[in-house]
Amino acid sequence: MQTAPRLGMVAGEASGDLLAGLLLQGLHARWPALTAQGIGGPKMIAQGFETWWPHSKLSIFGYVDALLNIRELLSIRKQLGTRLISNRPDVFIGVDAPDFNFGLETRLREAGIKTVHFVCPSIWAWRPERVEKIKAAADHVLCLFPFEPEILHKAGIGATYVGHPLADAIPMEPPRAAAREALGLAAADTVIALLPGSRKSEINYIAPALIGAAKLLARPGRRFVMPIVPGLRSLVEPLIQGADVQLVDGQSHTALAACDLTLLASGTATLEAALFKRPMVIAYRMNALNWWRMKGRGLQPWVGLPNILAREFLVPELIQDACTPDNLAREAESLLADAARRAALHERFVQLHELLRQDTARRASDAIATLIQA
Numbered sequence: 001m002q003t004a005p006r007l008g009m010v011a012g013e014a015s016g017d018l019l020a021g022l023l024l025q026g027l028h029a030r031w032p033a034l035t036a037q038g039i040g041g042p043k044m045i046a047q048g049f050e051t052w053w054p055h056s057k058l059s060i061f062g063y064v065d066a067l068l069n070i071r072e073l074l075s076i077r078k079q080l081g082t083r084l085i086s087n088r089p090d091v092f093i094g095v096d097a098p099d100f101n102f103g104l105e106t107r108l109r110e111a112g113i114k115t116v117h118f119v120c121p122s123i124w125a126w127r128p129e130r131v132e133k134i135k136a137a138a139d140h141v142l143c144l145f146p147f148e149p150e151i152l153h154k155a156g157i158g159a160t161y162v163g164h165p166l167a168d169a170i171p172m173e174p175p176r177a178a179a180r181e182a183l184g185l186a187a188a189d190t191v192i193a194l195l196p197g198s199r200k201s202e203i204n205y206i207a208p209a210l211i212g213a214a215k216l217l218a219r220p221g222r223r224f225v226m227p228i229v230p231g232l233r234s235l236v237e238p239l240i241q242g243a244d245v246q247l248v249d250g251q252s253h254t255a256l257a258a259c260d261l262t263l264l265a266s267g268t269a270t271l272e273a274a275l276f277k278r279p280m281v282i283a284y285r286m287n288a289l290n291w292w293r294m295k296g297r298g299l300q301p302w303v304g305l306p307n308i309l310a311r312e313f314l315v316p317e318l319i320q321d322a323c324t325p326d327n328l329a330r331e332a333e334s335l336l337a338d339a340a341r342r343a344a345l346h347e348r349f350v351q352l353h354e355l356l357r358q359d360t361a362r363r364a365s366d367a368i369a370t371l372i373q374a
Contacts, residue, residue, distance in 0.1 A: 026361015
């Protein structure tokens with residue numbers, strides 16, 4: 001291509017913003033004059049992205065949250081689609097947020113705008129019927145995991161394995177000492193990072209269990225650090241009363257680099273923890289109605305990404321009723337007491353890191369360039 005493309009993009013919540021920001025950084029290396037507009041967050045804005053709505057508008061989870069916000073979401077999607085059709089970008093990239101993006105991508109594609117979906121939905125874990133929605137919505141799918149393109153190809157969907165941009169961004173040997181210095185933690189401390197998630201619903205349902213576990217795990221020489229998405233601190237501060245937990249705004253990667261162990265919500269953070277080679281206990285709770293609707297849809301026994309990629313329970317998962325302070329503390333103590341188990345996890349996480357480190361930005365930009373030129 002002789003000229004830099006104009007992109008439309010949508011990324012929902014913090015994890016999508018992180019992925020999209022890393023993608024934009026790589027795309028700018030190929031096309032320095034590239035422009036992009038749509039819905040995004042601070043990581044994307046730092047790469048020159050023009051945001052028409054903040055990504056926080058899409059930071060909801062489950063059927064109950066979606067129903068409560070459905071009118072606003074549909075209005076935003078309609079307005080955004082109309083604006084993009086008027087502006088006609090060279091390609092639209094929907095980053096995760098499938099419930100929002102698939103409908104938007106389908107409309108844009110019908111209007112003659114080429115569409116890319118970045119992050120294959122977990123059709124191999126649950127909701128396999130989504131493959132038909134993907135087929136209608138996306139000209140091409142950029143896949144984070146190596147087994148996904150084959151599944152999509154069988155359905156007649158163009159797809160490319162690009163690896164995971166976090167595997168390129170996170171160093172193979174995390175800067176533990178520098179991270180501890182940045183957070184004011186001593187080299188001799190046993191540091192436990194608590195990552196409750198980036199949604200308000202996750203703070204409400206998961207943070208109390210993590211903080212309760214921290215109280216049970218408290219010992220001399222143990223330090224607890226909890227990174228919080230900016231804007232959610234006011235929800236967390238009342239919960240940590242009586243617990244010796246250090247809150248930090250953002251800096252989840254610094255906390256993971258610094259820690260010896262992490263208790264964290266299921267999601268992208270579990271993959272980040274694996275790339276930082278940190279032992280973990282995965283936790284998740286949600287609204288009872290959401291849980292009732294989702295629990296029968298699982299196609300495999302794992303929910304955490306490290307376990308899904310390994311096809312075995314490398315690390316413990318405590319979901320819904322099992323997500324209690326007592327259970328979290330027990331699993332954490334078991335990991336802290338077993339040096340051989342931690343060493344074995346480290347080796348498996350190194351192998352996972354090597355598998356996912358594929359120079360994602362180059363692979364993704366090649367696929368996008370081919371699509372635009374087609």
